[in-house]
Amino acid sequence: MERSTNTQQMKPWQRRGYVALIATITALLLTYCAVRHLSFASSNLPEQQHFTVHVDRGKAPWERPVFAIREGVPAHINVQSKEPGVLMVHEIPGAFAACAAGTQQSLDIVPIGITGRFSLHFHTQTGEQLELATLEIYPR
CATH class of the missing domain: 1.20.5 (Single alpha-helices involved in coiled-coils or other helix-helix interfaces)
Structure with missing residues (x-):
């Protein structure tokens, strides 16, 4: 076969x-x-950026600093205040911190999916809003 x-x-x-x-x-x-x-x-996040700002009623709006931040890069902002209040950045979720009088407070942000120009301001206990700086968040 x-x-x-x-x-x-x-x-x-x-x-x-x-x-x-x-x-x-x-x-x-x-x-x-x-x-x-x-x-x-x-x-592996890029190295954190550090900024410092003082709560100062006497500064004119054009004297306030502008902080350039890259999207996705962590930013650490130190704020020194002589009065109690709340530090805030509107339109950025979770970007706020309570400040006690005469102390230094910090705010850490990592802007992901957020770009543009944002106001960093301080709300006093009397309800007054003081502009401190401008955050410019640039795309990657």
Whole structure:
């Protein structure tokens, strides 16, 4: 009896299936490695920027500082006040800090998905609002 050679050789459609499977696994592995690399690279935040501002009623609006911040870069703002109140940046969620009289308070922000010009101001206990500085957040 003669053996059939069809069982020993792969059919063309079977070879294409194996090639497609190998190509798919390779693509998934490369994608996984790229995503791991990017997530590790993005988890290292850039060095934090530091700013200092004083609550001063005597400063004219044009004398107030402008702080340039890059989106995604942490910013640490020290505020020195002689009176109690609340330090705030409107339109940035969670950007507020309570200040006691004669102390230094800090505000840390990491603007993600937020760009533009924002007012850093101080609300006194009497309800008065004092503009302290302007935050300019630039896109990456």
